[in-house]
Amino acid sequence: MIRRREVALRWLLTFLLLIAAIVTWRSAGFFGQSLLAQTAIFALFAMSVDFLAGGAGLMSLGQAMYLGVGAYVTAVLTTIWHVPALATVPIGMALAGVIAVALGAVIVRFGEIIFIMLTLAAGEMLYAFVFANRSVGGSDGIASIPRADLTGIGLDLGSGPVFSAVVLVIAFAVFVFFDALLRSPFGLILTAVRQNPARARALGASINRLRTAAYVVSSIVAALAGSLLAQLNHYASPDLTGWELSGLVLIMVLFGGLGSLSGAALGAVIIELLSHFTARYTSHWELILGLIFIAVVLFAENGIFALLSKGAARLAARRRKERC
């Protein structure tokens, strides 16, 4: 019933990415481990945005807001109130969930254009709040954020390879989670709502409730990514909440292929690597990013995953012909 080839391709791509990650992990030095971990975190974040934009059809330019919530909850609770970092992760996710329910319930009922405007505004609201308030670090951000203490189960997150390995496992778990969600009855209805909301309504779908649910789930995972990012870099800054990051992750998703899930992860990998290598030669990475964004919207609407999918379809057709 469910499109089998696409799901198979999705898993294949994920396994390929995992293999590439493991190979990198074994040979990477200090900086490489950090990049690997950051890429995995962005892949996680990108998948959450893909679930929202590709799965539920809700294009948001403000998911970085929830990333920021996760990052700042960890940052503030650990540095100011000395709460163990591990505990701050679910707290940040819970706070993100609460905000997402309140905000989402209001804004999902608007058309997609107003929705995108409001998500952009909401993200900037958090940016303005954090920027102006010294109590949460202000424009300087918050530094010296500790990592979670997992020594109880024999893991020292202070070590680069250990941290990136843990993050990779979490990223894979998030992939499995979203994949299951998309293949569940909830995912089926979400897809239906995306393709023909009027018909879905006439069949009994509570559109607003479904969309809000998708928005909340996506935002909670974004907060997880934020908390991990804060722990990786031991630093949280207002930039984590703003439009630049929201746009960056959307580029990753569109580049990889909207709705493909593992395409988003692939997009994250490619864009992250690109940004790190161009940063060596120019400080105008954002210009290149903007041009990539424009190019993707103009020419590669369905992203890399669509190309892979078409290639696989052609392969299957050729094999079928050979059998006859």
Add this chain to the structure above:
Amino acid sequence: MTVQLLNGLQLAMLLFLLSVGLSIVLGLMNFINLAHGTLYMLGAYLGLTSASITGSFWLALLIAPLGTALAGMALYQFLLRRLGGGSPMRQILLTFGVIYVGIEIIRIVWGNDSHSIDPPALLSAQMVVLGEPYPAYRLFIIVLGLVTMAVLFLVLERTRIGAMVRASVDDREGATCLGINTQRLFLSVFGLGCLLAGLAGVVAAPVLSVYPGMDIAVLIYTLIIVVIGGPGSLPGAALGSLLVGMADTFGRVFIPEFSAFLIYVVMAAFLLLRPQGFVAIR
């Protein structure tokens, strides 16, 4: 108190110049140009450069809006039109990409520092309004805004073009059936919106600092005004600008740490109570 009221009014006028074009275009073509703030920023920088080259603020006032309108039309002609019919969402995402490009181009050409220009000699005096001293230049902004508002209102209500715009906002398909060339109408309104954004930029330069990044804060306020005022409505844009302008000004004075929040609270209240906007067009 008078000073704050006037400051609020002045900000409201700037915001009106920015939001009216955006709002009508949204009502007309169901499209929003997220790079509108970028055009505002371009107007400010063009004003900066032309004022320093020509030595005349008044020439800058002429050059900057025209340059900005040209940039906007180029954006439309070479990028947006490529997406043809399609969903407006792709066009909107395209303009979002332009924000990144725009900010970097500004940085490359003009650098990262903050600039300012002096108001023209004619307007650098202090006037007295209701017993309080107030800069003449800021009064100029208020007057300019009100005049623009009046002109736009007259055009919208009294001319044929205005009637075509109102009809198209009300019912796009019906208007096309009546023979109104909505595509050309859109182009003119879009161009006017870019012109006004550039005007707002150059006019704002003497009172606000000019720096890369000034586009986003103003964009957000503009988006909020469009949503509160109701897409496609001039009176909505005017009332929304007034509300946001006053809220921001008074918020900064009385509750500085939370002034950012105040605007959003106002917006949220509106979304909950009157989701179709101040003046519901549809």
Add this chain to the structure above:
Amino acid sequence: MLSCSGINKSFGALAVVRDFSLDVPAGERHAIIGPNGAGKTTLFNLINGVLRADAGTIHLDNKDVTRLPPERRARLGLSRSFQRNSCFPDMTVAENLATAVVLSWRLEWRPAPSIRRFPAVHERVEVIAASVGILDWLEMPARSLSYGTQRQLEVGLSLAGEPRVLLLDEPTAGMSPEETKRIQALIEALPRSLTIVIIEHDMDVVFGLADRVTVLDAGAVLMRGTPQEVRTSAAVQARYLGEAPA
């Protein structure tokens, strides 16, 4: 089973539905006919909840649904097919029908990793597909179906949720004579536990199926009665039947 009382709907100055009332007892097959622009589809939009009436009430099995949104009415057993094919184009026929089944069984809120955990869904999908004659197309994307087959899917979607009241909006629109016969047979075979209100232009379908007919003209009821009464009514002849294609 379904009753409308005093329904009024205007768009601006244009009154599209004027003081419409109707009582459909359980199990009846009620046809609504009338010239184009008479307000038939608008009426369905009002009954179904897509539009809100300016005045009047709608009751479904004695429950007041006037203020309820479409999804609530659907869950109370009101189902509707659309005049223009309205399915989920990028999903397979099976997925389309599964959507309808999942929604009617409220499975979308049940946490489950895969829809395969619910074999009953697939069974029901096959049953419906067989009943509307699209079993051969289950794995095809809906957009690749021919017009007539899509129409069958449309009917299938509206039946999938085991509704109690079915609103059929011109189910045979644009169909060839054989396809029309097939749909007609399908509808006639539906159990009497289902109440059906059908908008149709094809008079053969109407007179073969309907227990009663309402003739709508410019938003108001011109006449109501058995198919025979309507066929022989002079008023209807003058207004509608004379010019309509058979």
